[in-house]
Amino acid sequence: MDRMYRRQRHIYDASRKFYLLGRDAMIADLRPPAGGSVLEIACGTGRNLVRLARTYPDIRCFGLDVSTEMLETAGRAVTRAGLRGRIRLAQGDATAFDPEALFGRNAFDRIVISYALSMIPPWRAALGEAAHRLAPGGALHVVDFGDQHGLPDAARRVLNRWLGAFHVTPRGDLPAILADMGRHPPWHATVRQKFGGYAVHGVIARDARTI
Numbered sequence: 001m002d003r004m005y006r007r008q009r010h011i012y013d014a015s016r017k018f019y020l021l022g023r024d025a026m027i028a029d030l031r032p033p034a035g036g037s038v039l040e041i042a043c044g045t046g047r048n049l050v051r052l053a054r055t056y057p058d059i060r061c062f063g064l065d066v067s068t069e070m071l072e073t074a075g076r077a078v079t080r081a082g083l084r085g086r087i088r089l090a091q092g093d094a095t096a097f098d099p100e101a102l103f104g105r106n107a108f109d110r111i112v113i114s115y116a117l118s119m120i121p122p123w124r125a126a127l128g129e130a131a132h133r134l135a136p137g138g139a140l141h142v143v144d145f146g147d148q149h150g151l152p153d154a155a156r157r158v159l160n161r162w163l164g165a166f167h168v169t170p171r172g173d174l175p176a177i178l179a180d181m182g183r184h185p186p187w188h189a190t191v192r193q194k195f196g197g198y199a200v201h202g203v204i205a206r207d208a209r210t211i
């Protein structure tokens with residue numbers, strides 16, 4: 001990851017805003033409780049964390065990423081935004097991390113995974129790990145590439161080849177897996193796809209009233 005992002009991180013936010021769709025809608029939908037905690041797993045440049053902290057001025061934010069290069073950029077973004085007191089960053093692997101060791105807490109009111117499962121080979125493990133870090137009443141929000149059901153074959157082929165150059169593999173079964181999680185207690189799920197399955201936004205919660 002570090003090798004890939006060493007240079008890309010400098011143009012990351014400007015270039016990705018055109019195709020990492022649905023991130024701001026997810027942030028608007030998050031609605032953490034007053035004074036609550038929000039963890040972004042695989043936070044990248046910190047773009048979402050800064051928006052989260054600005055959108056919800058009384059929450060505390062936490063971000064982890066496996067790439068020290070991305071974390072360096074995120075640290076600068078947080079400092080520039082004057083949010084060092086409210087956003088903490090740490091290096092960690094989405095598939096196995098100890099939030100107590102990283103942040104001094106075991107659970108979070110909201111957890112966000114944005115366009116990262118498509119880069120993590122054992123993405124199902126990352127999903128399970130995140131769900132188990134939810135505080136009572138918490139919700140996990142996932143936004144990523146969807147199942148592409150409405151895209152013409154040619155567009156799908158071009159898109160996936162292009163994403164592959166960035167080590168991104170859309171998980172075609174992600175919407176179905178999220179929906180299936182919601183059929184197994186204690187989980188509830190809502191799954192919405194946009195733009196013919198280009199993007200998916202799934203919410204997993206223990207309490208149906210949270211989603």
Ligand SMILES: C[S@@+](CC[C@H](N)C(=O)[O-])C[C@H]1O[C@@H](n2cnc3c(N)ncnc32)[C@H](O)[C@@H]1O
Nearest residue numbers: 001042043044065066067070093094114115116
């Ligand atoms: C496409 S970027 C998305 C960044 C951010 N979430 C956003 O929406 O802008 C994917 C991020 O996942 C991180 N990543 C990849 N594999 C990871 C892993 N196993 N654990 C934690 N982070 C990982 C990368 O370093 C990168 O910062």
